[in-house]
Amino acid sequence: MEPSEVSSRESPEVRRSHILGEAIRLVGQRGSGGLRVQELARRCGLSNAGVLYYFGSKEELLLQMIQELGRREAAVIEPLVRTAERELEQGAPSKRALLALLHTMASRACQSPELGLPLLVLQAEALEPRHPAHRFFRNRDRMAADLFTRLVAPHVKYPVSTARQLLALMTGLLQQWVGSGRGFDIVAEWDRAVVAVLGGPAVCAGEAAPGREQITRGAARAE
Amino acid sequence: MEPSEVSSRESPEVRRSHILGEAIRLVGQRGSGGLRVQELARRCGLSNAGVLYYFGSKEELLLQMIQELGRREAAVIEPLVRTAERELEQGAPSKRALLALLHTMASRACQSPELGLPLLVLQAEALEPRHPAHRFFRNRDRMAADLFTRLVAPHVKYPVSTARQLLALMTGLLQQWVGSGRGFDIVAEWDRAVVAVLGGPAVCAGEAAPGREQITRGAARAE
Amino acid sequence: MEPSEVSSRESPEVRRSHILGEAIRLVGQRGSGGLRVQELARRCGLSNAGVLYYFGSKEELLLQMIQELGRREAAVIEPLVRTAERELEQGAPSKRALLALLHTMASRACQSPELGLPLLVLQAEALEPRHPAHRFFRNRDRMAADLFTRLVAPHVKYPVSTARQLLALMTGLLQQWVGSGRGFDIVAEWDRAVVAVLGGPAVCAGEAAPGREQITRGAARAE
Amino acid sequence: MEPSEVSSRESPEVRRSHILGEAIRLVGQRGSGGLRVQELARRCGLSNAGVLYYFGSKEELLLQMIQELGRREAAVIEPLVRTAERELEQGAPSKRALLALLHTMASRACQSPELGLPLLVLQAEALEPRHPAHRFFRNRDRMAADLFTRLVAPHVKYPVSTARQLLALMTGLLQQWVGSGRGFDIVAEWDRAVVAVLGGPAVCAGEAAPGREQITRGAARAE
DNA sequence: AATGAATGAGGGTTCATTCAT
């Protein structure tokens, strides 16, 4: 919780990233409306004018923070997403492989807890269409829904619904987990939920009815 | 979205409630940190001093708004909760009764959409322990988890986990629904998710209206 | 220090006086700039509108409070002043009589301590010519100086100076007394000071040189 | 009374001191409760935010103003106090030396009239224990009483009382002097009072310049 | 005789932002 130590001489690149990281933490704690240039500067060990020297304005800072948030999240799960895409190109992954993939996703997500709270808070705030992060989350969520839909398509009857359920569970469980002070084993709960939603491993993948839904790739309508 | 018309002479009781309602809307749109006394006053058709005459301070206003939010939510689902409790006292409800109950809950929750967004935003903000609504949501979520656990206990192997899953699904689906501009039929999705989580096969899955997957409830306009 | 009890039905006259008394106390505690209509009302057990109903405006309240202060002070020492004037008319009082008179004055003044602090504070504030109580204190102090001058004239060489000294001692000792938490016997100190300033009782009254000064009666110039 | 001219670029040190000086004047005129950040800022030629940039809050400004007041008063009479202390260490000062010392003190005090009124007003306000300057004046007055007691001890029977009388006379005469629009020669009056209180006859009373009683020092204009 | 409701003006304070250095 303490502001990270700042060496008095940091390369500008590093300092920029450092400021954005601190901004992410602050937004997690106070919401995006609670981000104050002065406090951010204090936590980073420089003056408020110093922060604005890097970003020009608070608005710009917020936008860059959102991008950075995306980048950091991507750095954590991008490899898994690429694995998933690769498997999809080689034909549908087996249910066993799918379960393993989902398991790894959840476990990775929980290993960078400094992203969890900011993402949850921003995601909720960004429900309002005028929020600066609205578009970011809409795209992100669409891509996730799309990927999940394609992943589960071979194994379930209503892949769009199932994808929705998986994403809802991920968000909802994460929220409960954080709200309860990390009071339970979220990965175990996730695994159990995944099994419940995908049907037990015994279910034959052939039961799926892929033709009933139009599965889209990429954002349906990039507004 | 427009400020509701205000007659120049309202009974104090009504006016209080009116202010709180407008405050709830504002918090839904801007987050609790984005609540401005002046704008709230403007929307209610009185001066900022007029608002503070009723609540003394913004802090107090926020606290009372949270309570009012609880009251309004309770007014919507309390009857159902009482029904559930009554059934529990008379022995465990049948799976069919349980499904019906959960269905009604979701459908009721969606019928007062003015509560949904504020609740979602506040719930996320309140993850931070120092948030004024933190305790409120902790209690609310605990009671919900407790109730759901007792309800599903006769029908599943891990009732605590299942309750968690149901709550996670409810929050997560609601968030997707709002975020997508009410772009799908959330009640249908909920029903389907409930069946998946509670163990479908033994129940008549046909109740989930599979053909309706593409049908949306609420405005489907992509803003 | 607690607000005096207010019966729910008081005659208007009594209530007026009650409000003014409470105002005097408040001014003693916070200065005349620290008098707040709301707090005054609270202490009197009525609404702020109720206070203004009696006095019309805060300005008017302040003015009436000053007059009331004068009246209450007069009620305490007026009899003594009259005694002094009577003695003066019957020829100069003896030194013994003078000392007795001054002693009684001081002892009376200390017996209504609720007036002391307000008077001290207002007197200091009213040094500024634009203060609403400026004229009041100027007249009061001039009359006091005049009276003292005439009283001591037969016994001292420079009666104007001696009168000034006596008044200065009275104010200064009172201030020390209040400031020290009533930490010494102010009447004894006063007696001692009076003796010092007037010269011991052994001094012959004939030493006085009344002709050297113009002794005025009444306010010199009532501006 | 006019705001002193302010060059648009002042060194921060100077500006701080300038602000405090103007605050002292304002408190003298309106009382500490009448100090308004906006007006202070206007008089100093900057914005209210500019004033708060230096002091953080009005409360802090007031506290620092009191300290500054102490510092400025000390700058005027500290040398004399040190002289007195030195004389005390070398054995008690002669009565003649004591009178000279007291004379110089009063005359110095009157030479910086911009401190007089603020000190008088604050001292009276600070009688209330909760006043922010209460402690300051309690200490200051205690030290003064202590010093005077030690100074007069060799020459009078009740040195504590005599010290009290001297201090009371100083405050009281100053108040009369200011209240009368500097309408008399306060130094002469002080000298005469000192002689009276310390026991005159043994000293050469002729030093008190009897003929000057009607002569005033400072502006004699009756406003 | 007295109040509850409401307000406009002004208070201190915070905030993002600017600019000379």
Add this chain to the structure above:
DNA sequence: AATGAATGAACCCTCATTCAT
């Protein structure tokens, strides 16, 4: 590359005051 000084706008809040009741 970064800051100290300063600001205007907006914020929450308090105040004396009004007015229908």
